[in-house]
């Protein structure tokens with residue numbers, strides 16, 4: 683009998699917004715304001731892909747709606763499940779590095795605070811449980827983010 687890991691069905695797309703795609707030192711974290719069970723947890727801005735929507739189109743839409751910004755999307759940060767990060771509750775996430783191209787990030791929707799985390803600070807906020815491993819993987823690939 684083989685053990686198979688299946689990909690959860692609903693896709694969330696999100697961005698690790700950094701100051702520089704090559705040598706990232708600062709990372710933008712967003713604190714959720716809803717729903718109540720997630721409020722206060724920090725996450726990567728993004729959201730669910732709508733039926734028929736392409737993942738990167740969804741990412742640009744979510745960042746425009748949530749933060750009022752346009753971004754340049756960089757490399758994907760693949761997770762261990764078919765390139766995705768498991769979030770639980772039938773959700774999985776794809777994550778890309780990105781830099782702000784237009785606008786200044788503001789917590790317009792779903793968040794009540796944004797924070798640029800500097801070197802040595804990336805793991806220093808209470809991330810949503812599923813994001814802890816993602817932040818560790820980011821730190822692995824971004825030596826410039828370590829103190």
Ligand SMILES: Nc1nc2c([nH]c(=O)n2[C@H]2C[C@H](O)[C@@H](COP(=O)(O)OP(=O)(O)OP(=O)(O)O)O2)c(=O)[nH]1
Pocket residue numbers: 694695696720724725726727728729730731769773775792810811812813
């Ligand atoms: N955007 C985002 N969501 C995350 C992260 N980590 C994590 O567990 N999640 C979970 C929280 C939510 O249950 C789900 C994302 O849903 P969402 O509420 O942001 O999606 P959405 O903006 O499209 O909102 P809705 O249509 O469901 O109202 O994924 C993360 O880093 N970023």
